[in-house]
Amino acid sequence: MQEFFSTIDAGTIEWSRAQFALTAIYHWLFVPLTLGLAVIMGIMETCYYRTKNVFWRDVAKFWQKLFGINFAMGVATGIILEFEFGTNWSNYSWFVGDIFGAPLAIEGIVAFFMESTFVAVMFFGWKKVSAGFHLAATWLTGLGATISAWWILVANAWMQNPVGCEFNPDTMRNEMVSFADVALSPFAVDKFCHTVISAWIIGAVFTVAVSGWYLMKRREIPLAKASMKIGAIVGIVAAMGAAITGHHSAFSVAQVQPMKLAAMEALYNGGTDQSLTGIALINPFEQPDYANLEEPELKIAAPYALSFLATNDLHGYVPGINDIIKGGYTNAKGEVEPSLEEKIERGQQAISALAAYRQTKKDGADEATLSSYLATLTSNMQYFGYGYIKSADQVVPFIPINFYAFRMMVGMGCLLILFFAVILFFVYRKDITRAPKWLYLSALAMIPLSYIASECGWLVAEFGRQPWTIQDMLPTWVSVSNIQSSSVMITFFIFLVLFSTLLAVELSILIKQIKKGPEYDKVESL
Template identity: 70%
Template structure:
């Protein structure tokens, strides 16, 4: 039973299971954003071919589709392993909420994956077998399929951050779905999807611009480089602006349902109204945090100490202390044990219903019953604080970068950029663009660090802590597979980079 779980799990198993899942997720996330970003690039390029019937655009589309395919294959491989880990290393989590969490993953596998598999085949092998219009549709539908896959994965992740559409069944000891629509269309899921996908388009844009700059530096495929750079920078600029807007909406969602995460992101220990947003320690934007969290410069934002000790907002809303939540969580766990015992012994309905009423009134804090020290409720502040700033800083940098690229390529305003020829700049200009590719990945990974580290210690926010979610395994087993995966994923990454570089060096067949 879940309430006895902590008596059997080795602490090393918890740490290594978390490390293994983090390893897999980080490597997987190296492939996914580029897949989503290049899907837009190759779709726009083939649309240009469909409109102009110029063979140049056809070969350009084939080139970007090859790079997409290389990356797509690696992403599928790591994603499958990531899903399997829920059953191997996190079986208690899967058992406790598998009815809910498994639903979006099943939809992702059945609908999106088969959609991608069907149309990706047409995209690569159908150039001479289907009409140009059908082929163009297949290219866009391949990208749409990848995006739909991301939607369902992010729905599952968003549910872990904001569990809705479910009820706990004390007879089965499981959380069961009562509304698929609430799970699939929760505000948290929509915000997470929009922010994640637009940030992925930034990766596609910077990758496209970087490859084009390499060609310009080598004086090769100049037309491909200039035309593709315009598309990549355009997609990147729009995506960066949208990522900023969706990021603000995500910040408001986090403030509402995960206030401890927001406090950790800001290293805010004592909250209040009219809170400034820290740029770095000691420098802040006045009212910035209150605006980000509440859309009101005078809005109240609780700090870490407020959340641990309990607080009352200026409008009278009261939040209990962590100690009270822990006490109520333990009360729910004890009542659950008494309820099951009463049912097993055939106790009177009045006794059973009494225990059930205690469970229901305290179920909101069920997960807190597994917390021994309220200090464990505070996520790693240093990691969240700096990861958030790196993510935002990189996003702001790319807004400026893409704007400059578009200004230079289109020579607007002419008074400033007419003397710049994008095809004949000093080599260091091109190297700047190339070196920004890994910076984009760092910013993207920092976003995931904030999302996942900020949720700690919860696997499911307020419902199930990480140490109550893992499988009852020997830590040595997890250690062995951790290093096996480390070698495997590193090899896969090296192989992908090698194949990509060879394909880029080869270039399009123009």
């Protein structure tokens, strides 16, 4: 085994990770705006349907046009991730087996048929179908995109919390034994709710920012005023919803990925009555000496808040990094957590049993011997990945990224609640059309900031689960294909150029259309 891993170019792992991160981050620029604008344009058109006022139709058409540009630019960017699985992560792809196949196939079918059908009705059908059918098509376009997101997030949630499957030692693949467990695992539900609601925030911020720009330029006043109001209401509801679903997500993480939570919090040594760190001094470029430090320097924390976040109990026990390595505490399942040393030993037993099972089967040995190996494999399979671990450092994610990304996400979430509250104050108590210029400028600044917050959420989700591609079952260096790092590096830079170009084109088209403004009382606008 060591011979094999020594032949893998260490750069391949890092370049493959970087390439996947680049693609996923780029893909995530389009998805949240699609999901968010779907809600905004749905509400606008519902206003038209209820009032029959053509103003609302023009407003809805304008936001649908911006939705369409973003939708078109985002089409198929996620497919590249699947290519990367097959080329760079072939061991992982095979090991995952059919678990990914089912959700991704459903996603593909739903995306193609539901979205493409209703998108066409939405853009082409203003004078071809009834107002009610058109409204339904608009909402179903958003629903289709949201259902697509569901299946992708189910696949991602399975990697973080592999449930509903059994490993088949003959095929070397995980096989789904319960579709419901995979599709409806609490981890997947929490991830879906938090991700989609946070996407609505992006749509709301975009709406408020574009409207703010119009108000600053003293043009499209009625559209901007109406859009500002709807955007801010959606935004504040979504931002508060993201806080609630964020709590549920953190609770889920504490249950199944305690190391991720410990890294997010830079919690070296845990215990009961744990406080939630507001800020602390951690070198952003270096892994802290968690084994010897009691806690980060200059820590300012909210008492009991981490215990509440992780256990729904102010006095609940939260394990720190060193506790997880040492084991011996009662975990979320009510069992005594094994030490890392025990997990490594059990992982090695699982790998040895699998190797012996396959060799023995080739040699034509009796069923009793095979059953014995199989029993050893099954009882230790949950720690399979630990068999590849050599030291404790390998199972601790890079703390600074998790720590700061989590704080940026939460901090921005709080700032957005305040921002939307101020907008609504001007909408309802003052005159939003005559608000100070700084408010409009701050709305524009919120676009990149809200995106940074959203991407930070993914950084926490993905950096926090390192070194695992499948939690506790497969580390990155085992998942990767035995290919040259130079080939991955080349495609990384091709993507960088391609993505940057496409992004520049999208921004250019979007800005041009925003500057052009809505087209009032016209038949078709896209």
